[in-house]
Amino acid sequence: MKQKTIKVDYLARVEGEGALWIDIDGENVKQVKLKIFEPPRFFEAFLRGRAYTEAPDITARICGICPVAYQMSAVHALENIIQIKLPNPLRDLRRLLYCGEWIESHGLHIFMLHAPDFLGYPDAIQMAKDHGDIVKMGLQLKKIGNEIVKLVGGREIHPINVKVGGFYKLPKRQELLSLRGPLEGAIGNIQNAMDWVSRLNFFPFKMEYELVSLANDSEYPMNEGRIISNRGLNIDVADFEKHFEEQHVEHSNALHCIHKGYDSYLVGPMARFNLHFSKLSVDLQRMAFNAGLDIPCYNPFQSIVVRLIELAYALHEALRIVDVWQDPGAPAVDINMQPGVGFAATEAPRGLLYHRYEINDQGNIVEARIIPPTSQNQKQIENDLFHFVPTQLNQSDEELTLRCEQAVRNYDPCISCATHFLKMHIRREPVGV
């Protein structure tokens, strides 16, 4: 095998700026580096000295795709300091807001970003020429998510209605009920989407993952719970930093997060789905089986199916909340912030999002720590590629590159969160050199 360098200067359909470098020595992968060169964004430093009330709006600016996740982790961590529990209608409204974000984010990724990989198109615009119905379905789903976020959060992008203790303003019940028709319509159509996605071709590739997610007694995790894994981890969120460690690596401006004493781990839809399959409705469980998923599912290329199951879950959950929600009267509970440290993790579309805040007696933020899902998954993405590439060495460099890009997109990485296009290099060296 001759030495080769394959260079792809632009990998689209990920959020943020990064590059991928793979060195291949004969039939062995020497190294895989997901190089995130998007500059550090210093949000934790911006937060220092600011009033605790500003955290939800400042952190929402970290991401245009998942601002709700940042708001949710921020308010829950701050509420954790004073140990308040919100009345159920406010809790439900936060869950509804989060459903909106899952619908938006998963809809965008499944139909516009990931589907072209499976159908052999360079992008969604080209794909739309032959599969306009799929693109329209994705756009319609995303619009429903947008409407939920706009109604509950105040606007589609970077919502502004969330505060510590609840919301600034409550939607009217009639406004929430206006979401019923679109949600029911989308639920009625989701089987068509599932039929389509289950017919896609998936590489027969599996990994052994440590799966990490929140766990709540009775419901599919979103806003609260303990942190568990399939390898026995079961900890309070406050203990996250005792068990997980961010490491600096030379090739990335995003920190790599590892499970101390272990190694990489996986957060996100596949972790949630595998750990909490029993909390899905029987209909959704059946849908997963009929789509051909093994339970647990360890094929990262099938994450597109898992994401669709989660999207369906979010539609059902949103409809449930819309139906039962009653106006509690006050949009928020009174807050008497105290000095202290608060912790929270919530389930962003891409996985566990951890926040910690220390507040002083002036109510200002002394220190903030934010660990986004993409930085937690970054090492796992490299590990996936390390094992996936050897199974694909008989492919041309061009095809191998495309497949590696697809493997990265399995994670729907948000590089802007972790620190906008991805440049990729594959270098092959001859056997025995």
Next chain:
Amino acid sequence: MSEIRTRYHDNNPILVGIGNPWRRDDGLGPSFVQEIQRRSIWKGEFRVVPGEMLMILDILESFCRSKEKIVFIDAYACTVNEGVPSKNAVTSYPIVLDRWQNLKSHQIWNTSMSTHGWGLAEALNMAETLGQIPEKIFILAIPGYDFNYGEGLSCPALKQLEIATEEFVKFLEKVKLDA
């Protein structure tokens, strides 16, 4: 699937300023809308969107049904010519396109500050592919110079805003868009 639609008044053209005011000159679109509102020279509707392709698609889809006229205002990246002119120099000029397909031949094609690199050009392309393109689309592309993080237009962009506004007034007199 029952659909959520953004409602617009029928028979009114719409002026859409595209851009993110927190990325300096990318805010030219929203600033232009403000300026036109201030001068009260537009009888149609106004809208400001941050450049996200799907939000632009939403507007295109709505207007596709009413077959109305739509004007997009967006910044395009203008590189300073060689010779390094002074900081306040205005290079290049606003461009009015009455065929959006002409967008491809202009630098604006590659000026997306939006997520995933999707902006106006991609939205128009996608809308055409999906058969959701309104009959009449005009684009006013205003040169911008500084697209870094931060608020406020650069000095040459402020000058371009002034030129673009005057050009737009002449354009309106010619095509009677909002009559």
